[in-house]
Amino acid sequence: GGGLRAVFLDFDRTLCSTKAGRSPLLGLHNVDPELASLCTTYPVYVVTRNPHEAEIVTFLEQRGVAVARVCVVPKRASKADVMVQVLPSLKSGSQQARVSPYEAHDDDAARAPERVTPVQAVFVDDDVRELMRPSVSELPGLLRVLFRRTGL
Template identity: 40%
Template sequence: MLSVMSELLRWLDPIADIRSDASRLFVSGARGAAAFVPRGFPDVLARHRAARGGHREAMLSELSTAGWPKSACLGEEEKRLDACQTCSVRLSKLWLHRGQCLLCETKLRSRGRCPYGGARCSRSFCPHDSRCIVCEQWSCERCRLLRGDGEDVWQIAAQHQPDVIFLDFDRTLCTTKAGASPLSGNHSLDSDLVALCGMHQRVYIVTRNSRSEDIAFFLRQHGISARLKEEQAHASEASGLRGNVEVRSIKREGFRSKVNFVLQLLADSMGGSEATGLFVDDDIKELTEDCEALREVLASGRLLRLLFVRSGGKE
């Protein structure tokens, strides 16, 4: 508790000093997939989750053989007990998590289902670790679906050396919400993704936002060599890469999905079959749409996907 309070006190002063023309510090995710927090904002609950995880398996084994302890089903008043959404057993809140008793949660996982999101998490549930990428903030190399912030993207790009990088704009590279112009209001860019744009030779900003011209202009204002599809890229010069970042609006170009665009660009890059890519977006739907079309390129290891979150939301 002391660490939480000290962290809260640490950020109260900069929050209080914010003015209307200042850069944003905290921005909540529109769909719960991303939260913009300042660099250095820690995950204060990581230590507690690690301690809980160490005893979970032993507890589940005991419950499956001996049943629920008497204290789990007793309360001074009936209203103090809540029903499991799956089996309807009434238990105290200690034995329920997000509406599921611990035993039903385990059974649902064994059936390949997310115990919390149900059918809507069918594409984000990892069959290898029985965890949900979204609901449980999980990453899986075998699914080719990771979760991380800008620094993670930078490190993954350095490690895997993809031929092409595909970055979402709204709520990922920039603090804008879907469809908004970055030239309206005070918006900022993720510093690690900006650095990546300055280092990699081929980056596509893949967005549903139709304001491509505004996006390219805004990126150039912040030192990124951005261009539109119809603008010719310049060769690399001594001062750095020129025109290596291309802004593409799938809405304006008529692509049915971002996955469709990514797959087409991979097929057209470097002769096709050998091109590799890194696809970064804050919306799990964008990363998992067109599953059948994705299957081959994921199995071959040519595409790695990353669900983007800000520092403090990874664990």
């Protein structure tokens, strides 16, 4: 089937106002209302390096933000690994997404239809390094969004 199958949201400085892996239960933190509203429409997975998994779950429940799962990613691991575990089809479309340079010549453009991999999932993060990691950027069907909270 087509359509968006998952939304992957970073936690610190993206879905939540927390920074540097701190517990969301300490201090006055808030969720971004637009990102939180996605949780009512799509299966949302929090993909974070913040180690406070139980506190994140509690924090979101207290605010009525329903997520499918909170996934804590170790420092040296890639968030892509978690995304592929959740949605294995993200990786399987790689052959259809690649267009050979031999097929992309200008004079052949009229004959060769452009092959586009449909977007299956969106990954929202405030850190461009997470979005540009090859393991993430090479996933066909994953739309990457750089997010900046205002007022921080």
